[in-house]
Amino acid sequence: MKVSYLKNIAAILLCWMTMGANAQEQPKLVLGGQLGWDYTTIDRTSMGRLDETYVPISGYSVGFQVRYSLLDWLAIRAGFELMNRSYTMERNLPSIDPVRTKYHNDYFMLPVMADFSFGGKRLRGHAYGGVYGAFWKSARTMGTTFWMTDYHIYYEEFEEKRQFNSEDRRLIGGGVTGLGLSYIFPNKDGSRGGNILFLDALYYYDFNSHHKGHSNLSDPRYLSTLSVTFGYGIYF
Amino acid sequence: MTHKRFVIFLTLAAMLFCGCREEADYHPYIGESGGLVYNSYSSQFDYLWRCMSTGYVFWDVEETDWDAVYKEYMPKFQALDEKHKAGEDVTLADLKELYRGITGGMKDHHMSFVIKNLFPSPNDTVPGFYTEPGQYEAESRDYYIEHRVKEQERLDSFLNVIEQHYDIEVHETASEEVPELGESVTYHYCLIQLPDGRKIPYLWQSMAAISPIMRAPEGDAYKLLDHWLTAIAETPREQLAGIILDNRANSGGYQDDMDYLVGSYLNEKTEVFKTRYKEGPGRLEHSVWTPYYIFPQSQYHRDITAENIPYVILCDINSVSMGEIEQLVMRETLPTCYIIGERTFGGTGPLQPVEYINLTYGGPFGNINTMCHDVYTSTFESMIGGQILEGIGCVPDQEVLRKDYNGDFKPQLDAAIEYIKR
Incomplete structure (x- = not known):
């Protein structure tokens, strides 16, 4: 089954490469920066925690990128981004309904992608596919917790920096794919190159759980993030 | 042609991604009894070991190496299973010796284990035994007198x-x-x-x-x-x-x-200590330390x-x-x-009623009347200055x-x- 996948991928890549034979001369290197909005979900089984709901929440990202054109329609794109990948856990048992925790996570993301582009000289579409490494830089937790006496439950607001421990996996990898649009401002002499604006929607999909578990425990938690970024680059 | 190419590319990417995540193993949670099935001494030990692994609140200060406990004691419980299969008696004394060895040095001084013999021996005079690890420690102090x-x-x-x-x-x-x-x-x-x-x-x-x-x-x-x-x-x-x-x-x-x-x-309302509870099955997954307050009372105030x-x-x-x-x-x-x-x-550690286990993911679990175990553990308290x-x-x-x-x-x-x- 795996061999069949690989054959399909190789055939498609070959097809793309041969279709790029009409490439024309252009600057190859783009350096740019981007700002983004993102939306993160967590995938996790219930593992007996019957009343928890995980709610995606949005965050922001900022970063840099470099694109190097191999062909008119194919470039390699790499980047470095600081990205919020946050979510909220809500308890639903009636007795502790107000309890919730927002997990505010900051990750350094290092994606490397193939950038397949198509379209006209100025307005072009892009399809991206690649992998990334990510480092869980820091985290804060905030929300409402509870404490109990014999007859009462009380609620308490909290916010604190997360102290990482040996069960946290801070270095993870994943796959990234997405679509984008770019607009290329031509040089004054009419040649291609100059500046470029781009709008991308990328989907980051962790391959590693950020919780290691322990002996005889496998309870993986995976983050997935949809990131919409708006950026500006300069051709060199 | 171009659009078709991108659709194929995205489909392939999605298929490749989806195969890259590990599935969770089923794992009994500390309060979970619905799926509880054990029919041997080793599977009973395995179940209790896992419940303790997920629900015990003291792992970050506990000196007992719980993984080493599993490696050391699982073969011993399997040996009891073999003994039972061979038609020999396994007595409560055999079981108590093992569970005393497992829990004897544990930090939680509220802890107690009540275990029933799955296959009662004619030599047993009672259906189960009670072991209280903290009591062993207390009895070892040179000023101990009596229970x-x-x-x-x-x-x-x-x-x-x-x-x-x-x-x-x-x-x-x-x-x-x-x-x-x-x-x-x-x-x-x-x-x-x-x-x-x-x-x-x-x-x-x-x-x-x-x-x-x-x-x-x-x-x-x-x-x-x-x-x-x-x-x-x-x-x-x-x-x-x-x-x-x-x-x-x-x-x-x-x-x-x-x-x-x-x-x-x-x-006035005064913080007197801090508590925390389990927040997941990881041994180090805890809630934040939460202040515990006492409120002024007017009836007998002075x-x-x-x-x-x-x-x-x-x-x-x-x-x-x-x-x-x-x-x-x-x-x-x-x-x-x-x-x-x-x-x-x-x-x-302040104790919670057994019915609060779904709130705190920790505390007592089991029921000796309906199951063959009843384990009592507490929640975690720290003094305001952080002393445990x-x-x-x-x-x-x-x-x-x-x-x-x-x-x-x-x-x-x-x-x-x-x-x-x-």
């Missing part, structure tokens, strides 16, 4: 004739069953009179059950407590020498008792700090759970508190060991009265 149940009887006997030793103006005693616990609590309230005429309201409680007693204002125990609290609240300062709360052999009970014992003497009234608490090695948390809290909050006696048992006293207990300000007086209860009470008279 708290026996000590409660002895102390009760001593107090029944307290008039032989002190000038007692009032002496009331009451025993009452606490329906919620199915246990009886015994009180002695004595108004001790000093030679100078000043008085000391003294209370011994065999367990911490003031709050349920006070919720039903009737009966002798309620009246006795009302008299003690009223004596503290209303005796004129020049006639009130101090207060004595005797928590010796106090087997623990209700957290809400602190409303009366501490809250009555506070002027500002003993402003009036500089000594509040002496007696404790010993058999002061357990709330029987020791109370004085730890008093020391944090009431500057005139002074603790005399012995280092206490060390079960300092689980397994250590409350160290008194003034140590007076009963073993130095042939187990006599009087010298500790003498020390309390002397402190107040100073």
Whole structure:
């Protein structure tokens, strides 16, 4: 089954490469920066925690990128981004309904992608596919917790920096794919190159759980993030 | 052609991604009993080991290597299975030896295991055994004398004739069953009179059950407590020498008792310690440390700090759970508190009812009537300064060991009265 996948991928890549034979001369290197909005979900089984709901929440990202054109329609794109990948856990048992925790996570993301582009000289579409490494830089937790006496439950607001421990996996990898649009401002002499604006929607999909578990425990938690970024680059 | 190409690309990418995540293994959660099936000694051990692995709250301070426990003991339980299959008896003594070895050094001093023999042996006289790891540790201390149940009887006997030793103006005693616990609590309230005429309201409680007693204002125990609290609240300062709360052999009970014992003497809401609970099956997955507050109570209020009234608490090695948390809290909050006696048992984590397990993912689990196990563990408490006293207990300000007086209860009470008279 795996061999069949690989054959399909190789055939498609070959097809793309041969279709790029009409490439024309252009600057190859783009350096740019981007700002983004993102939306993160967590995938996790219930593992007996019957009343928890995980709610995606949005965050922001900022970063840099470099694109190097191999062909008119194919470039390699790499980047470095600081990205919020946050979510909220809500308890639903009636007795502790107000309890919730927002997990505010900051990750350094290092994606490397193939950038397949198509379209006209100025307005072009892009399809991206690649992998990334990510480092869980820091985290804060905030929300409402509870404490109990014999007859009462009380609620308490909290916010604190997360102290990482040996069960946290801070270095993870994943796959990234997405679509984008770019607009290329031509040089004054009419040649291609100059500046470029781009709008991308990328989907980051962790391959590693950020919780290691322990002996005889496998309870993986995976983050997935949809990131919409708006950026500006300069051709060199 | 171009669009088709991109659709194929995205589909392929999605397919590749989806195969890259690991699935979770099924794992019984600490409170989960619906899927509970074990039919051998080794699978019973496996189940209990996993529940402890996910629900025990002390892993970050625990010295027992739980993974090493599994490696060491699983073959031993498998050997018991083989023994049973071969038609030989496996006795409760065989099982108790293993479980005692497993839990013997654990930090949680509230912990107890009740285990039934899955395949009862004709040599067993009872269906199960009880093991309490904290008790083993306490018995190893050089000032240990006797189990708290026996000590409660002895102390009760001593107090029944307290008039032989002190000038007692009032002496009331009451025993009452606490329906919620199915246990009886015994009180002695004595108004001790000093030679100078000043008085000391003294209370011994065999367990911490003031709050349920006070919720039903009737009966002798309620009246006795009302008299003690009223004596503290209303005796004129020049006639009130101090207060004595005797928590010796106090087997623990209700957290809400602190409303009366501490809250009555506070002027404002006060943080007294911090608690946390499990927040996931990882051994280190905890909630944040959450403040535990006591609120001022008006019914028996007196500002003993402003009036500089000594509040002496007696404790010993058999002061357990709330029987020791109370004085730890008093020391944090009431500057005139002074603790005399012995280092206490060390079960300092507040307990939750078993039905709260779905809230905290920790605490007691199992039911010996419907299953073959009943395991009792506590939640986690830290003092405001961050000290973890689980397994250590409350160290008194003034140590007076009963073993130095042939187990006599009087010298500790003498020390309390002397402190107040100073």
